[in-house]
Amino acid sequence: MNHLQRVLDALVERIDTPAPIVVADVMQQNIDRMQAFATEHDIHVRPHVKTHKCVEIGRRQVKAGAVGITAGNVGEAEVFAKAGFDDIFLAYPIWPAGTKGKRIRELAETTRLRVGVDNVAAIEALADSMGDEPDRLQVVVEVDCGARRSGAPPALAGDLARAARKRGLVPVGVFTYPGHGGSSGDAGERAAQDQHAALATAVRSLAEVGIAPEVVSAGSTPTIEFSTSSPITEIRPGEYVFCDLNNTRLGACNEDQIALFVAATVVSDWVPDQVILDVGTKALGREGSLERGYGGVAGRKAVLSKLNEYHGFLAVPAGESRPSVGSVVPVVPNHVCPVVLNFEELIVTDSAGTSLERWPVDARGFMS
């Protein structure tokens, strides 16, 4: 990860900390590698934009060959639709209350919109909100593969698809999220096996009601490597675009692939074996644990042992030199997604730290 300190050293006079720095060429390699992997296995990539919330990065993913994007809420989908993205999968069990039904209908008029469903009540409510044009909305049945989050039992996928079809919606397939693949080193492979079994059951269930799925959609960065066999037709990785410490620990990426870090300044050093950085939960989110820490510093063993809102406590192990007050260090987050929520723009540079652009985090703040 020493490449990150070099990038930062080249930039340091031109930025204020804390700041999220994107190394564009490393990010582009991540995008291209994922695309090449999918192409090799004859599956589509539909990246989850929650990781970056940035139109420019979404455009690069589509330019590299992504079939469309995955969004996590209606607001995110609206921001990207407004920017010209016309193939959006809202991979979430949407409940169309408040103005959401109307907003989904409007989105479905201008894009090819797919939304997740996992229960009959939501199917009915979505159909109601589509008025006399339910066939504009494609639905994808979410099934649970062991993450125990949302998703119906896989064997019920057919019943839900039939309920959607009865109301005039267009059931196009199934999806699942193997969220339990992120817990430890070999959890990814096991979760991918669960994912495969659940999707295969769901596809058989669809067949029983006469539906041949157009899409069988799988997650997620830690399981991608094992998510290539039939019936999977598409993958929805998010974090791969930047990578982070969690994915590095899981073996889903390596340190050289980390494309986003937070530049932080050492602001105080009175306590022995510790320095204080100007990054706290307001920059990083509270991602981590006492054992693992709350983020690392590229090229050092030291980890953030505690976070306040604006203060990061960097515990410097015996034998490691303390960075001096005023020095600027690259903090690598445990989980990269919450970082972009905290900044108006990403500072984008290259591996030499020469170029400097600012890209807005367009969907920041669109939480519903």
Ligand SMILES: Cc1ncc(COP(=O)(O)O)c(C=O)c1O
């Ligand atoms: C439904 C869904 N699909 C895909 C993803 C992408 O997962 P990752 O960011 O681990 O690649 C997520 C992550 O939260 C998700 O919730």
